[in-house]
Amino acid sequence: MQGSRFAFGPFVLDPSAGTLLRNDNPVAVGYRGLRLLAALVERQGEILGKAELMDAAWPGRAVEEGNLTVQIAQLRKLLGPAGDGGEGGGEWIATVPRVGYRFLGAVERLGAKRKPLPLPEKPSIAVLPFINLSNDPEQESFADGLTEDLITDLSRISGLFVIARNSVFAYKGKTFAVGEIAEDLGVRYLLEGSARRAAGRVRINAQLVDAVSGDHLWAQRFDRSLEDVFAVQDEVTARIVEALLGRLRAPPPRNRPRNLEAYDLCVRARKLMDDTPQTAREAHLMLTRAVSLDPEYAEAYRWLAMNHWMGWVHSGGPTESSRSIALELARKAVSIDPNDAGCRWVLAYLLAYERSFAEADAEFGHAIEIDPNEADAWAALSDIAVLAGRIGEGLEHIGKAFRLNPYPASWYYLALGQAQYAAGDYEAAVETLRSDETYRTSSRRFLAASLAQLGRLDAARAEVELFLIGNPDFTIRHWATTEPFRDAATLEHFVDGFRKAGLPE
Known part of the structure; x- marks a missing residue:
């Protein structure tokens, strides 16, 4: 599903890439403004209600109408007067009193820029x-x-x-x-x-x-x-x-749930894993119920392990108690179903954070052997390889992950941007980390470091300010001591970028 681009006047909007160009030059537009503009342009000429627009820019959040008014005013200032003779006082965006807004300009839907992916050698x-x-x-x-x-x-x-x-x-x-x-x-x-x-x-x-x-x-x-x-x-x-x-020997059997209610709960919970702290708590309740209904359901333990690891701790990394519980749950998942690649790579990832590197490497190896198509395993392995100083491997691994999963979760972009930063490719890291898929997440710290290394200190500090709103307890020292680095030079490279960007010590 290659995202369309939209041309209007001198502008080209690419919502999937998170970019707005005026006469081929980038226009600085914020994340909320870009979401609003995309919603309006995609339905040119239609009246969009205020509630619908607020949901487009602040999905899942309750915000005051004044926030929408401010964003629309900023968009109008950014776009300037319409050059196509549109109504509404020459503006691109017209106000429909007490209802919402409408995009007036003529819009041309362009084809996507992404090249078709080549077919693999395998079926x-x-x-x-x-x-x-x-x-x-x-x-x-x-x-x-x-x-x-x-x-x-x-x-x-x-x-x-x-x-x-x-x-x-x-x-x-x-x-x-x-x-x-x-x-x-x-x-x-x-x-x-x-x-x-x-x-x-x-x-x-x-x-x-x-x-x-x-x-x-x-x-x-x-x-x-x-x-x-x-x-x-x-x-x-x-x-x-x-x-x-043709007829092949089947792989070892997977662990199947014995209770269909537990299965339903696990399916619903895993959709909530990469979302907000509130939905992570909902997932926790579902998964806890699932394992109580089916104590031998490996996948439920796997997701519950990840839930303890990341669900409530979007700001600064898991607490010691959460890490301990997560590791215990991950080990239990593997003991129930050693033939599940997902259980294996989750255990491997958590072991790396416990500095049990030899065991972690072995578990990653088992995961890839069991399921070479497990995209999440390649993405997680990229993260760990980069922090070990094996940057070329890390880039190769995240490349495999994206090929298997061309429209992935936001954390893939964090892993890619981190690898690009580690390789010294700061421009590529900035492009990756400014993409719509990851820009609003904690990956901003790597975006700030990349901008700082390019000498764009004002932009870097602006990103730091936004990052600290959602991550007020972040410190360089805590991050450096909790991340599973195995290479001192790589650690120093990241710390240097964080310091230049102005992140707190």
């Missing part, structure tokens, strides 16, 4: 989000969980290249041609399907499509008891592998 596949055909919208998470589990099952087949969950869910609820999606993700094959769950039964339809030829390679409908849903997942996986690779 490559993306599992598109299964459609929920139940009348109950609460069953949406069941269809999502089915999609995610099939991705996990297929990715463990070493002969396949499988796109990660985050990227395929970028297409959920949107209409795109099969060929367009396949080209966008750089894969040849797509798995499409639907699910209906009702009255203790589940009906699943699935079809495998060759996006190059347009042929349907395999299609089948399953109508089973709900208790058989995981057996259906195994059968779908086997049919796809047979169609693409």
Whole structure:
């Protein structure tokens, strides 16, 4: 799903890249302003209500209407008078009294700039989000969980290249041609399907499509008891592998949940992991309930470990008690299911922060061996490799992660920007860390350091000020002592950038 760009007057807006150009020159526009402008331009001529605009700029947050008024005024000043003879006093953005705002200028939708991804040498596949055909919208998470589990099952087949969950869910609820999606993700094959769950039964339809030829390679409908849903997942996986690779020896079996309520809770909770502290607390309650319902459910322990590690501590890193609990939960997850790559890399990551580097390296190795398509494992490994001074490896690892997951979570951009900074490629780091996907997060500290190393001290200090609003307890000393550095020169490089940017000692 390559994001469109929008041209109006002398401007080109690229919402996915977080940039606004005037006559090909960058325009300094803030994150909120960019979100508002994108919402208005994408629906040129329509009246957008104030509530809708505030939700676009401050998603999930309650803000006063005055904040919207200020942002609109700043956008008008930034854009200047419209040059196309539009109404509304020559302004690009018109006020609709007591209702909202409307974008008046003529807008041309441009194609995306990103080049198509080359096909891998292996047979490559993306599992598109299964459609929920139940009348109950609460069953949406069941269809999502089915999609995610099939991705996990297929990715463990070493002969396949499988796109990660985050990227395929970028297409959920949107209409795109099969060929367009396949080209966008750089894969040849797509798995499409639907699910209906009702009255203790589940009906699943699935079809495998060759996006190059347009042929349907395999299609089948399953109508089973709900208790058989995981057996259906195994059968779908086997049919796809047979169609693409022939008959292969199956990998070791995965640990499956014994309780469907625990499964539903885990599916819902893992969607909340990278969000706000409030949603992290919701995830904690769901995962705690899941493990109480099914004490042998490895994936629930894995996500609960990460929840303790990062969920409540967006500002400064986990406390000693949280780290200890997280590590204990991660070890339990691996002991229950040693064949789950996700459990392995989470344990590896936490071990690195405990300075158990040899054990961490071994666990990362196990994770990649079990599932070479586990994009999160490559991204986490990049972080640890960079802090060990293996910067070239780190860049290679994060490159693999992005190829497997072209539309990833925000923390991938932090890992990439961190690696680019460590390599001394400050301009690239600034471009990465200013992207819309990560700009509002704690990755700002690396953006500030990159700007400082480029001599752009005013911009660096502005980013520090914004960073400290959300991270008031951050200090260089605490960060340097808690991050798992293994290379003194790399540590000093980061500390130098932080100091130049003006982060507190």
